[in-house]
Amino acid sequence: MADSRLQKMANRSAFPVLPEELWLLIFGFLDETSQAIARNVCHEWRALVLVTTRGVIPRIFAEDLVCNVSLLVWQRDVLGRPLNKKTCARAAKGGHLDVLQYAREQGCPWDEQTCSFAAQGGQLAILQYVREQGCPWGTWTCAFAAKGGQLAILQYVREQGCPWDEKTCSVAAEYGHLAILQYAHDNGCPWGTWTCAFAAKGGHLAILQYARDNGCPWDESSCAKAAKRGHLAILQYLHDNGCPWDELTCENAAEGDHLAILQYAHDNGCPWDESTCKYAAMNGHLAVLQYAHDNGCPWDEMTCSTAAQYGHLAILQYAHDNGCPWDKWTCKAAKKGGHLAILQYAHDNGCPRYAINL
Template identity: 55%
Template sequence: MPPDTRAAALPHELLARICSFLPPGDAILTVPRLSKALAAAGEPRVAELRADVAALEEEMMYALEAGWLGVGVELFSIPLWALLEAWPQLTWQQQMRCAARAAFHGDLALLRWALPQLEDDGTFLCAAAASGGQLEALQCARELGYEWSVSTCVEAAHSGHLAVLQWARAQQPPCPWDEETCSAAASGGQLAVLQWARAQEPPCPWGEETCWAAARCGQLAVLQWVRAQQPPCPWDIWTRQEAVWAGHLAVLQWVRAQDPPCPWDEDTCSEAAERGHLAVLQWLRAQDPPCPWDQKTCNKAAGRGHVAVLQWLRAQEPPTPWDEETCAWAAECGHLAVLQLARAQEPPCPWDEETCAWAAKRGHLAVLQWARAQQPPCPWDDRTCGCAAGGGHLAVLQWLRAQDPPCPWDEWTCREAAGGGHLAVLQWARAQEPPCPWDEGTCREAAGGGHLAVLQWARAQEPPCPWDELTCAWAAERGHLDVLQWLRAQQPACPWDEWTCREAAGGGHLAVLQWARAQDPPCPWDKGTCRAAARGGHLAVLQWARAQQPPCPWDVWACFFAAAQGPPPVAEWIRSQAALECFVAL
């Protein structure tokens, strides 16, 4: 009988050990398909990897909604077999992200397969490869004809991949770069990259943003080097501001020690207080002369809830000034402890109606209740109810009106509720005895916000909520064609005038303007329609208006000057039309 030439199976422990060295993508997707035992052995590592993904999940979701694919490319590359299975079900954004992750990690096999499948110019993939320092991946993308942009140099510089940057710039033509390349190197603390970039002929350009980036990221050595060059990298007040915001005291101390020092002003202290950087604030005030401050310093500390900072500010001699805005900021942000501290001082921090109004606006009922329980209570006025209604805070509004005497309200309460689309708030306010008053502003706000259900309910009451010509104008201004159509379909129709066409044109809402003019009789217009379109830079609207028979009237001079500060094509078109119509040359 011939000997058994089959290799003996590897022990489970050894296989598990081998699997532990697999790339993350294989650990998550491949190992579970091998056996349940190996999957169980690798579960702790897989759990850690999944936690990393979950930590970025929300950020990646917002990035995808914004059309930005750069978040999450540093995550593991997906195995090719898994991508082949999933590819048809993936969205374009998901496909691009998978390819970018492969580029970042240098997964050439996946990249060579994925690139021909993508409908993209490749600039994002080149940037991902540069960010990961994957020169071969970058070369692969370029060999397949994919483009690159400034972002390639930016990503290489920020991550410190000098070899990638050098190769990119050595090509013919070289990969483009600009001031952002130096800024990226500075923010990443990549001094060697920055030095090389500036040693080229011509040197990579830089500007104030380079100093800002170094200061923001606490890269003092980089900042010192860029300022030591001849001529030095330019800087301005924002360098100081970035250091203060980030709390980099050493950077701030150095920029102030220069001759001349980087400038500062009252905003310097308020920025430190806003971020809660007490050590920075203490140093600023210990200088001779001290950095100036004003009421904004206390206001910003209160708004961010920095109790320790506020206590220190008021313990100085003389204390940092504060005013009614300090309490208002604390109330708006719901910082009851800060508000209590401010009012417990002798004399207490002043407050006014803004404190209650802003607490109501943000729905901070506990803050509002405490403020009104004091002796004397914090003052309020009709803005408090209006702010609660505008924020949709029905419980707050109900509490306000249940007090004795109730918090006053007026037409603004209904206006704010309607403008925010808060139908339940509006219904409750009108169901009271007597009902909260309303006027034409309620319908205007509902129309302007596109809240058709609110508008329909308001008009269905007996008597209906009043409206006027501005109701149609506000709907047109915001481009709410469905609202405008409903308004005009009522019996009798909501009135309109020239302002409807003006507002539609000014907002660039051509479909709204076309519909309004197609009615019988058409919505009236005047010279203000063309002027509004010109001021807003809406060339298509202006061209359509002038192409009608008869054309929309215009004052060519007024339109030209209205368009002068906008997109050049609008002013150029007006000039050409003026010449054709034999107006005086502009």
């Protein structure tokens, strides 16, 4: 295969013909971005890339195409990708000032995202330049600085009058940036229940404790987020310290296959409803469904129809064998999802049909 491709190259290519070993050696030194570019040069180079990568088509990412001006021009002129607001934002995040300047000279638009991405990437010089050129910013600039853990950037933009809101604290909490959260709170940045919820989502106990010690409110969403991500220690802290919870905690635990979370929540009085079984069925979590049913969690027709929709035959069999009701929507969902075995099982076991032809 390789010999045939290289022979065609020797016959048709304008490039100097080298021995096969040298071509493969040269292309073997290319990184994935360069390989992706090379395969767009000509048929011969495309063949060489595929030989080098053993048939794996190399990927090219948007962030890689703003590393220098030549690549930016290539993506526009060869790939036909127009310059847009994301071009400036990606160049700003990567600190590529020359690319950003060229893009602007070519009439490329920008918006608040350029400042936000620069802030996230810690690109102070870029941020200063774009602001001098009139690029807008807003509350997302502070939030993205918080997301990136860029304390110096956050301090700078605040000194320059950039606005912030609850997103700054919430994002800092989610990504575990305690110093950012402390600075924001000490300097009057508002926070709310989402700060605790996102700290719980990220599994950041120290963040959660700091927020609570300093008067940050919380609500049921904190427990729900902790359950969804499987953070048992966080959920225990929340419950031990009086954070409320509701049915969404058990629902999220079931959806994520977090059996220990579900057991803890139920053992400690967290309410549940039919959605717990539904989401266990949706995701094929048989052990979770068995635990919920064995411990008195209610279920309804949605358990069976959801299992059918997502192709979980074992779930449907367990539910039906244990008295879970079903209706015509079970067959309809199985048919819509193309799950013939489930459709056949439901029909054979007396499930009402929804005008279907087996």
